[in-house]
Amino acid sequence: MTSIRRWLLAALLTALAIAGFTSAAATYFSARGEVDALLDEELRQVALSLRDHAVLDLRRLESVGANPDQRVLVQIWDPSFDKPYVSRIVGDGPMPRTPDGYATILHANRPWRVFTLYAGRQLVQVAQPTALRTQLAASTAAQLVLPVLVVLPFLGLAGWWIVGRGLAPLGRLAGAVKERSPNALTPVPTFGLPVEVRPVANALNDLLARLDQSFTLQRRFAADAAHELRTPLTALQLQLQLAERAQTDEDRARAFERLRQGIHRATRLVQQLLTMARLDPDAAAAEPAAVDVGALLASVVEDAQPLAAQRGIALACTGAAPHASVHGVEDALRILFSNLIDNAVRYTPADGRVQASVTCEGDHVVVNVDDSGPGIAADERERVFDRFYRGPDAPAAGTGLGLAIVSQVADMHRGKVAVESSPLGGLRANVRLPKDVSAH
Amino acid sequence: MRILLVEDDPMIGESVVDGLKSEGYAVDWVRDGVQAESAVSATPYALVLLDLGLPRRDGIDVLRTIRERRLDVPVLVMTARDTVRDRIKGLDTGADDYLVKPFDLDELSARVRALMRRAAGRAEPVIERGDLAINPATREVTWRGAAVALSAREYTLLAALAERPGLVLSRAQLEERLYGWNEAVGSNAVEVHIHNVRKKLGDGVLRNVRGLGYTLATERDDAA
Numbered sequence: 001m002t003s004i005r006r007w008l009l010a011a012l013l014t015a016l017a018i019a020g021f022t023s024a025a026a027t028y029f030s031a032r033g034e035v036d037a038l039l040d041e042e043l044r045q046v047a048l049s050l051r052d053h054a055v056l057d058l059r060r061l062e063s064v065g066a067n068p069d070q071r072v073l074v075q076i077w078d079p080s081f082d083k084p085y086v087s088r089i090v091g092d093g094p095m096p097r098t099p100d101g102y103a104t105i106l107h108a109n110r111p112w113r114v115f116t117l118y119a120g121r122q123l124v125q126v127a128q129p130t131a132l133r134t135q136l137a138a139s140t141a142a143q144l145v146l147p148v149l150v151v152l153p154f155l156g157l158a159g160w161w162i163v164g165r166g167l168a169p170l171g172r173l174a175g176a177v178k179e180r181s182p183n184a185l186t187p188v189p190t191f192g193l194p195v196e197v198r199p200v201a202n203a204l205n206d207l208l209a210r211l212d213q214s215f216t217l218q219r220r221f222a223a224d225a226a227h228e229l230r231t232p233l234t235a236l237q238l239q240l241q242l243a244e245r246a247q248t249d250e251d252r253a254r255a256f257e258r259l260r261q262g263i264h265r266a267t268r269l270v271q272q273l274l275t276m277a278r279l280d281p282d283a284a285a286a287e288p289a290a291v292d293v294g295a296l297l298a299s300v301v302e303d304a305q306p307l308a309a310q311r312g313i314a315l316a317c318t319g320a321a322p323h324a325s326v327h328g329v330e331d332a333l334r335i336l337f338s339n340l341i342d343n344a345v346r347y348t349p350a351d352g353r354v355q356a357s358v359t360c361e362g363d364h365v366v367v368n369v370d371d372s373g374p375g376i377a378a379d380e381r382e383r384v385f386d387r388f389y390r391g392p393d394a395p396a397a398g399t400g401l402g403l404a405i406v407s408q409v410a411d412m413h414r415g416k417v418a419v420e421s422s423p424l425g426g427l428r429a430n431v432r433l434p435k436d437v438s439a440h
Numbered sequence: 441m442r443i444l445l446v447e448d449d450p451m452i453g454e455s456v457v458d459g460l461k462s463e464g465y466a467v468d469w470v471r472d473g474v475q476a477e478s479a480v481s482a483t484p485y486a487l488v489l490l491d492l493g494l495p496r497r498d499g500i501d502v503l504r505t506i507r508e509r510r511l512d513v514p515v516l517v518m519t520a521r522d523t524v525r526d527r528i529k530g531l532d533t534g535a536d537d538y539l540v541k542p543f544d545l546d547e548l549s550a551r552v553r554a555l556m557r558r559a560a561g562r563a564e565p566v567i568e569r570g571d572l573a574i575n576p577a578t579r580e581v582t583w584r585g586a587a588v589a590l591s592a593r594e595y596t597l598l599a600a601l602a603e604r605p606g607l608v609l610s611r612a613q614l615e616e617r618l619y620g621w622n623e624a625v626g627s628n629a630v631e632v633h634i635h636n637v638r639k640k641l642g643d644g645v646l647r648n649v650r651g652l653g654y655t656l657a658t659e660r661d662d663a664a
Contacts, residue, residue, distance in 0.1 A: 230522075234542035236542075237543070237544065238452060238455035
């Protein structure tokens with residue numbers, strides 16, 4: 001599991017270590033340069049001072065033996081003698097001759113820095129192991145690295161604690177969110193939150209608000225539904241008891257017929273409630289696709305012909321709109337049109353007319369269902385889409401949900417539905433849906 | 441007894457009317473609050489059954505109006521509004537009883553009887569007037585210990601006169617109690633029923649009070 005704290009700490013400590021070691025290396029090389037210059041000059045000075053004295057009598061100089069404490073090694077070559085003077089013995093033999101000036105040579109398996117100059121006929125060599133220089137430079141650099149190394153673990157601990165504190169608001173935010181429950185979806189407080197955590201808190205609060213609204217709508221729907229179910233259930237209860245009380249066959253038959261109608265109404269209400277619950281935009285199970293509105297409307301009209309014929313109503317579908325295509329769910333749209341046509345047929349008296357039409361207006365598909373019935377009073381046209389609203393002339397088996405469902409499906413498709421007066425004399429139900437432009 | 445039913449649902453209304461009529465009541469049925477208010481002012485009802493969710497005027501407002509007009513008719517509220525707050529509101533606005541939907545038809549009948557009993561100033565479930573005993577729950581009538589079979593109208597007529605001791609009801613008042621608006625009343629229907637009751641219970645049971653109407657004459661200490 002990735003951890004911000006661990007990653008931060010690892011990255012910071014690594015950066016610190018890299019910085020530390022880089023500066024140590026830089027220090028080393030810079031120190032080395034200086035040490036080189038210093039010690040090179042020392043070699044030269046020693047050589048010069050040797051030259052400036054009288055001619056060296058090699059016989060009087062003796063090898064002092066292998067004394068490693070001596071900082072420099074002096075070698076003097078004299079053409080009069082085979083072997084050079086060596087201030088101390090190093091290795092198997094003398095150092096080889098070197099040209100004028102500075103040189104770095106390998107002698108006795110170690111590198112040496114040598115300054116060479118001529119004093120008359122003699123060759124003076126002053127040499128020093130380079131190891132010394134390395135040591136000096138290294139110790140200077142080490143003085144820089146050591147504190148860093150010592151401090152690193154403390155920094156690690158302190159960093160651990162500091163980052164922990166810095167990330168604490170996230171933990172508190174998580175705690176605040178955990179306290180929320182479906183019944184208490186209040187926003188989390190953003191007062192005093194650090195800038196980096198605030199976007200998360202704001203996004204969470206948006207989500208909580210949407211959840212709250214969704215739950216509230218569902219609760220209200222459930223409460224409304226439960227309330228509205230009482231009426232059909234009451235009727236069933238009474239109708240059943242009357243059937244039980246019936247003394248004659250005729251009474252009993254009549255009572256059972258009423259009971260049957262009551263059950264039919266209750267069933268219809270429950271079905272419509274389920275339809276509404278399933279049409280909930282959050283529960284959209286069907287994939288939207290291109291729907292040919294003209295064909296769909298014609299199909300719905302055809303299905304409604306038997307009912308229309310039974311009630312003596314002339315039902316027709318008009319308007320050719322070959323490109324009337326909507327991006328949506330065909331089943332839901334079918335329910336929408338079916339409810340409108342159903343209403344029109346039920347509310348129009350016998351010998352009346354119902355006409356369904358589809359046209360394109362700009363980037364909208366417009367469907368009108370006109371009837372020659374009594375229409376709806378102007379002051380009720382808004383409320384008629386409310387759930388469970390039933391007008392004063394509502395027929396017995398109405399549930400008040402038909403238009404609410406129509407409204408819900410229209411919303412689902414980002415369309416609008418309204419009722420107005422119809423040229424046929426009754427009601428016009430007008431549905432505007434955005435066209436599916438990708439269809440052609 | 442005449443009852444006013446205020447209920448907008450056709451199926452519920454139809455069932456309640458049928459149920460109550462089969463128990464001998466005369467029932468008038470209105471479907472909205474405005475009609476309810478005018479009906480209650482125009483006719484003296486023994487009881488009002490009031491739904492609250494009504495078109496045009498809410499039942500609670502109708503109830504308030506009834507009480508403001510000092511009409512002391514008993515009101516039984518039948519409604520789907522079932523929260524405690526709703527019930528308190530209904531009772532405090534002046535309802536005498538509050539029944540939540542869905543309800544049992546038999547329970548409705550029993551509550552109606554209870555309210556009518558109280559309105560008549562009687563606590564005992566069985567009405568006893570001398571040798572006559574009437575059980576409103578079972579609609580059994582006992583005369584001198586023996587059960588008597590009466591038609592629905594005959595029972596209602598007898599029960600109306602037995603409502604209070606010494607009650608005198610005119611023919612018109614008896615007609616009002618026996619028949620609803622949409623029932624045809626023959627011009628001497630009441631006399632026919634009086635005659636039939638006298639045949640079954642004996643002549644002395646119903647007395648004609650000249651100029652006022654009819655009354656029960658079953659009390660032992662009744663003056664001649």
